[in-house]
Amino acid sequence: MEKLSRGVSTEADVRNAMGQPDTVWEAESGERSLEYPKGPAGARTWIFYIGKDGKLSDYKQVLTEENFARIKVGMNKEEVRRMLGRPRTVVQFTRKNEEVWDWRYTQSDASQAFFNVHMDITSGLVTGTSVSQVYGH
Numbered sequence: 001m002e003k004l005s006r007g008v009s010t011e012a013d014v015r016n017a018m019g020q021p022d023t024v025w026e027a028e029s030g031e032r033s034l035e036y037p038k039g040p041a042g043a044r045t046w047i048f049y050i051g052k053d054g055k056l057s058d059y060k061q062v063l064t065e066e067n068f069a070r071i072k073v074g075m076n077k078e079e080v081r082r083m084l085g086r087p088r089t090v091v092q093f094t095r096k097n098e099e100v101w102d103w104r105y106t107q108s109d110a111s112q113a114f115f116n117v118h119m120d121i122t123s124g125l126v127t128g129t130s131v132s133q134v135y136g137h
Contacts, residue, residue, distance in 0.1 A: 004048075
């Protein structure tokens, strides 16, 4: 990634450095986001933002406590997916009418944890978030 420069590198440069993205998001404005989850056990997901001019405008590792704090009750699944990338797992608890998505990440104290987004199955909207510890390593 050290070869990539904001405002200079092209989408082709990003793909040459990072490979095939897991998902490409297209905005109506002509901007694109390339998603690179480093999983399933990985604790990082990189998103590269390509401007209308085809140049790299920004990139960031999105599995951070700061980014998780931006997930709000009432958001829809696509908003969450665009902000955090592909979840590690998706589990439905039909008796509770709840679907939970999780992402592994590294906490500020360097320990591993899961960030969980809880959603209502019927509406597909976020009802809350939680963090659970990773055990067994």
